[in-house]
Amino acid sequence: MVLADGYEPETLNPLLGFGEEGASKLFDGLVEHRADRSVRAALAAEVPQPSPDGTTWTVKLRPGVKFHDGTTFGSEDVVATYRAVLDPAFASTVRSNYSMVTAVDSDGPTTVRFTLAYPYAPFVHRMVLGIVPSESVAQPGPLERSPLNAKPVGTGPYKLTEWRRGDRMVMEANDDYFLGAPKVRKLTVVFAIDDNTRAQRMRAGEFDGTALPPLAANGMTDVKGAQVIKHSSADYRTVVMPMNNPVTGDRAMRLALNYAMNRGGMIQALLGGKGQPASTPIPQALPEFVEPTAQFRYDKEEAARLLEQAGWVLGADGVRARGPQRASFSLMYPAGDSVRKDLAQAFASDAKAVGVEVKLEGLGWEAIEPRMGADALVLGGGNPFDPDLKSYPLLHSSFAANGFNNPGSYRNAQVDAALDAGRKETDPAQRVAYYRQFQRAYAADPAMVFLVFLDHTYVVRDGWTGYQEVVDPHTHGLTWGPWWNVQSWVPKG
């Protein structure tokens, strides 16, 4: 099977973020996600459960699993992997996902015990981290020197046979895979950055599948023997409204802009209809968590009314002002990201319609970072597995201005309380109640203007059975997308 991808992974090391959300093909976590977002045991023998107080997770390991190099998998590998993530000397880039872990210990050769600083209900979703052999992380030091980056040794359904950078990656089936040898024996991923090139080569029959932007994918519906597939995602695009800006720091302004946005229009015009409107970070992909009263409708009159009420008076030049303060601010977007650029332009034009001036600036991340606290920014991200994983760092006050987390320094005591309660609660129904409460508190005092959840679109050639629709995380391509479970696909005929 030959797939084409627009993004080439920089590294295949799970500790540097490869397959952060699982489905890495080369590595396995203790658990893995299923199509319905629930987890099932992978390298664990059964789905791990927390202790009654929620701070200790004991994991029984699957016996008889071997790494690609033939060595036996055991608790020392799990302990070594997680300790390497936590040890600053390794400079692992996924460390922030595990900040609640205080200790990882081996309890015999087939049992591992995690000790957490506080009860953390969604911890099981973090156990998708790919386990690497303990020998590969025996020597502390920055992971940029790790041989795993280019020559991964995992337990996964596929082994890497060749990686020609900038060109292609070849994987072959791991016959010793503990869930049975994959039927798709050879997987080649070709890297072709340009969307049009990929579309042309797909049309010419070079590939069995690829990811394409919505508009390009819509043009592929006439290709014989292939179909266009759409995946919903938790991948949001939002405009961060920094609290330290005299315009965006005003609650009425943020509320009004949320009402002023024609989200449906953006999805039709910019995304070819492939997207969902977003009002909060909770995606439709988590239907039980979505609070229906926390969704913003498109209502310019309401926006104007809110602004008038807060003292923002329309001036002669069509821009509102409150006293000496003009309703005008800068919106930064990463130059080179065409979707964010389009959304930024749509945001500016919808804001203009209610008398708010938005000055656009396409910049590099280096230039954006120092200005995030004072200027608005188009940001993206998302995780479909649990609302805590993304909402907490994005909106909790403890993460204010902490790296790219909560860049606008949003602080809302009610939001904080609901997010704190949700991550510690283990009862599923009660958790849902907390996250709905969080969304209501957020919608009354929004920190941002969420615009859309992007759909991911793919073209897939026929010839296999086993495809299962899934909700994509922010990342897609080699790991997620239609081929997330390619190890259980079967060639037709």
Add this chain to the structure above:
Amino acid sequence: MSSRARDIAALALRRLVFSIPVLCAVAVGVFLLGAASPFDPIHQYYGVQIFNASASEIAQAREALGLNDSLVVQFGRWAGGLLSGDLGVSRSFRQPVAEVVSERLPWTLLLVIVGLVLAVLIALVLGVLAAWRQGGWLDRCVTALGHALEGIPPFVLALVAIAVFSLSLGWFPVAGLTDAGAEATFGQVTSHLALPALVLAVSQTPWLVLHVRQSLLTSLAEDHVTGARARGLAEHVVVLRHALPTALLPFVTLIGARVPELVTGAVLVEEVFSWPGVASAVVRAALAVDFPLLVVLSLLATAAVLIGSLLADVAAAVLDPRVGVDG
């Protein structure tokens, strides 16, 4: 060893010794430029994970990577590693620099050597024919085209070549080393090499062809050629055996002087054709401010230029005993 051979060996040795300070200056220069650039290597290290990391973790990672050390310490660490044979780790490829270079250099050498050989062949054939029939239609075409091509940068040439020969005519593959998923067999590589090598050759040809034509015209007017003609020798013997050899000497020097242009051309051509060589790695390393890789590639390019001009000078000295070797 004759005294002439000894002089030439001394020239080579002298040049090699002089190249050491040049290479050091390049290394320091690239390092300072990297330090002065606004790009932060921690972004490269983290990639998209930067959006989830907390400020304290990023600070600790900086510490672990040694990015907080002073410039002098960082440079000293790198230079010390170099002396002990460790070229460092490329941040943009997440791979040891030595591995990046050893994987990619052969493909670049293949492209550049084939391109240079093609350029020399085209230049010799067209230059000789143009000078031979000076003022004829071929001469006018070659001269006009040569001057026009001198002004066209290689990447424009590459894009036009792709548009015409790959997309419209479908004669050559668009890019890459092989077709998707194919092994790097001889046939595959040859068909993918043809267009980039040709583009590289054509981008270098104008200077060479105009030079061959000019120096052949000069030597055709010289006394020994007039003498050969007066002896009634056949025209092709006069041109190829009497005029051409004297015209070729400065040509050898010119090829040496073209090496820097060839390096630049290779960077642009590799980038446009997604050729997996070191030259396209230069672009990636530069965009990522991947200092360990960037400095090694800059040193390679500098070395290529120095060696190119040295070889040309040695060749000129060997071919023509009149050439002085005290430079």
